[in-house]
Amino acid sequence: MPPIHPDSLGGPSRVLRWMAGMGLMTVSYLRDRHLIVRSEEPGDDADLPATVPADLSDDRVQHQEHGRGPLFHRRFTVLVDGATTDATGLMTLVRGDLEKLLxxxxxxxTPHGDGTPPKPGDEFVVRMPGPWDGPVRVISSDDTHLRLTTLDGHLEAGQIEFRADDEAEGLRFTIETWARPASPMLDLLFTHLRVAKEMQLFMWVRACLAAAKLAGGRPHGHVYAHTRRVRASEGRERA
Incomplete structure (x- = not known):
């Protein structure tokens, strides 16, 4: 899969898509917010992401230290009742076409998944309403997880991981992020005005609900969203 440059993905219809998509997101968010149990607390160096492998790091990678403001370590998780597949089966579907979650x-x-699990070094772009398109690169992938790093042009600087686990209580799906806003403007929107932060929460909560459906089951109770906020002065990626 060749590298993708985010500047190649625009078009004259993009503004209309932003406006329509953001309106629908707002309506859906107000409708579904009762499904979320959220918590937030201060974080520390233990919340920093692992180092991007050297062979997958270049000047297009937006490491968390390239961002602005605090680092947000966020975990979105759902336990699935009545799943008809296990962790490997669910992640086969997710890794083959990430759009199934969105x-x-x-x-x-872009490009659309063809069912083939991605491998380290593959790149794609998550295209969203607003100026939020997110180019990413795969840095780790196996039967039960997929980890990505953000690239130049993404609204965040850091990493995101999708994973599934077979636990005693059942199948659990998790989305975990370690990232800082990529610019001063995004720091304002994410950290202070909280608009981008709520958009992100809504998207990943909906992704957790979609994962439960993909697994053939239903959520066991709520989707849990936990955030640990690390001061901007804290350390860098962990080795």
Whole structure:
């Protein structure tokens, strides 16, 4: 899969897509917010992401230290009742086409997944309403997880991981992020005005609900969203 440059993905219809998608997101968020149990607390160096492998790091990678403001370590998780597949089966579907997780009014993935699990070094772009398109690179992938790093042009600087686990209580799906806003403007929108932060929360909560459906089951209770906020002065990626 060749590298993708984010500047090649625009078009005259993009503003209309932003406006329509953001309106639908707002309606859906107000409707579904009762499904979320959220918590937030201070973080520390233990919340920093692992180092991007040297052979997958170049000047297009937006490491967390390239961002602005605090680092947000966020975990979105759902336990699935009645799943008809295990962790490997669920992640086979997710890794083969990440778009299966994304709210239809929010995002598309370019290039579209063809069912083939991605490998380290592959790149794609999550296209969203607003100026939020997110180019990413795969840095780790196996039967039960997929980890990505952000690239130049992404609204965040850091990493994101999708994973599934077979636990005693059942199948659990998790989305975990380690990232800082990529610019001073995004720091304002994410950290202070909280608009981008709520958009992100809504998207990943909806992705967790979609994962439960993909697994053939239903959420056991709520989707849990936990955030640990690390001061901007804290350390760098962990070795």
């Amino acid at each position: 709210p239809k009014e929010v995002a598309a993935v």
